[in-house]
Amino acid sequence: MSLYSINTPIIRPGDNIAKVMINALEKEKLHLKDGDIIVIAESVVATSQGRLEKLDQVNPSEGAIRLAKEYDLDPKIAEIVLREANEVCGGVKGVLLTQKDGLFVANAGVDSSNAPKDYVVLLPKEPQKTADGIKKQVEKKTGKKIGIIIGDSRVIPLKRGVIGVALATAGIEPVEDCRGMVDLFGRKLQVTFRAIADDVVSAAQILMGEADEQSPMVLIRGAPIKFTEEPQQEMQLSPEECMYMNVFQLRHTN
Amino acid sequence: MSLYSINTPIIRPGDNIAKVMINALEKEKLHLKDGDIIVIAESVVATSQGRLEKLDQVNPSEGAIRLAKEYDLDPKIAEIVLREANEVCGGVKGVLLTQKDGLFVANAGVDSSNAPKDYVVLLPKEPQKTADGIKKQVEKKTGKKIGIIIGDSRVIPLKRGVIGVALATAGIEPVEDCRGMVDLFGRKLQVTFRAIADDVVSAAQILMGEADEQSPMVLIRGAPIKFTEEPQQEMQLSPEECMYMNVFQLRHTN
Known part of the structure; x- marks a missing residue:
């Protein structure tokens, strides 16, 4: 699996992210292939939308x-x-x-x-619709089947620092369903879902930086991820399904 | 940045993880270079320890x-x-x-x-000491300066599926301190720390799988990560510093 950071000019309100991406890829001499995934930082998507x-x-x-x-x-x-x-x-x-x-x-x-x-x-507003739109435009222009992820940052309880998470995905299954898979010894897995899109954004963020690197996009090639136009899994959990939310309650802050 | 999955035989109690790694790298024809990082799944470390x-x-x-x-x-x-x-x-x-x-x-x-x-x-028991020991043995055997991360899985509140996190690191700075860095416009960053070791484990887990893939190690080459024998940052937050812990309290479960 290979990751390439994609430098872009500073994004301005009204910029077309798909066009920026295609130009930037050309400049980097990166030619898209079927199965490539591009992670885009949420901040440039939002800026292009004038948010x-x-x-x-x-x-x-x-x-x-x-x-x-x-x-x-x-x-x-x-x-x-x-x-x-x-x-x-x-x-x-x-x-x-x-x-x-x-x-x-x-x-x-x-x-x-x-x-x-x-x-x-x-x-960004309407991240899902935006990811779909960028994918469509880039695929139309290049003829390649790709995945698009809009990436964001989050923190884990009791851990220092931000990690990458996916805000929206297009063209891939964002969560791998491991139910029914077996382990090395033929036994059913205990882990039932893998947040594979979040893992991909985390990988991309290693190259993105948070400072003045100006690489708000990263190309991931060769990731063993399921491509689909109709994802089966939601990235979000309801509070009822969430281990933390079943254990914690909000303090009264007011 | 490139990632390579490393297949190993099934790990048994008493196995020497450093030796297993060196043999497996040889079999894959991967020659370690200075600055390489290897992520090892916590389950094989624990198994080798008889845990x-x-x-x-x-x-x-x-x-x-x-x-x-x-x-x-x-x-x-x-x-x-x-x-x-x-x-x-x-x-x-x-x-x-x-x-x-x-x-x-x-x-x-x-x-x-x-x-x-x-x-x-x-x-695993004593993950920090274990990571240090594996690093030392592999460096002695190969003469290369490397980083070792023992990887584990976690969940984020309200998100479906597990992501990768670091249990222990050796040879790298696990958390990037962004205080004092400036953004594209010369302004101080709002994000103060990046959990870079967690990001690296998440990246590795894309190739590891949870099922019968038998690749409990992943080599990461070309990651822009600070190598150091004396990390300045802890990966763990105290409850007082943690945003979640300041907002939530445990429900009474008994």
Whole structure:
């Protein structure tokens, strides 16, 4: 399995990500093959969609000011987080843990890194539709069957640092169903699902960096992943199915 | 960056993992280079250490029988989980969420997959010392400076399926400290740490599989990771630093 980082120009609102990708691949002399997967950082997808907020145009509400004081945040950022989040669950110094679209996300994805000066970048809108659209465009242009993953970052309880996770996938089965598979000794596996799309984003993030590397896309070649137009598995768990959610409850923060 | 899966014979108690690795690399015609990293599945490390339990020799306690009934488990497995875990936090059908050595682990790492018939495999003992020892032996034998990671699996709240995480690392900085780095626009990064060793294990797990693939080791070449004999960062967070732990509390399960 091989991974190649793809350098792009700085992405601007209105840019067509599929076109940017094809141009960047050409510049890198990378010729797409059937079965290639491209991971795209969520921040460039969001920027291309104009999902940016200019900080000096934000008027923090009283709730945002209170949150900002409690968790040591810019009140303008806290205001945008309140707007973006489905629920603010609490936080630690400098960051809020929120729920958004059924997942736990730091600061509801509001990120001041790699956004233009005085702006923050939000999470992409309609990530699934966007991934499908990029795949379609790139396949039409190149004639190759590929997979597209929009990648994001998450943290694991009690672990330091962010890892890669998939926000949306197109063309691949994001979760490998291991039920019915057998181990070396012919016994049924205990692990029932593998979050293979998340693993792929984590792999890509090794090459992406978070700083000024300007490689918001990574090409993965030779990954033993099932290609499909109709994925069978959801990446998301309901709280009832989730081991953590069955064990923990929210503290009363207010 | 390139990844190569390394097939090995079935590992038995008493096997020397460093020797197994060197033999397997030779068979695959992979010649180690300075800067290579090898991820080893925790199950083969544990097996080589004899960290196996024979199920028919286990006598479940009353507590284990009660747990097994509540969460639909084999009482013998529940008994071993109780012995291995620092704390059983609760669970869902078929699996207990436990704390072990400061981390959240499903079933305290007790796994019936890929253990010999009628046995379960536990987590390795002294993973840090073991990783150091394997690195030292392989470097002595090959003369190359390498990194070793013992890999394991974890789940993220509200996400389906397991991803790769690092249990111990030797020779590399497991967590990249991004404080002070700047983004594309010269602004300080919001992400402060990257769990790069976890990302590497996730990448390796794409090639490892969980079933009968028999590739419990993966070689990673060309990863832009800092090599060091004295890592500056811990992979573990204290509950006070953890976003989740500041937001959630344990339900009363008893």
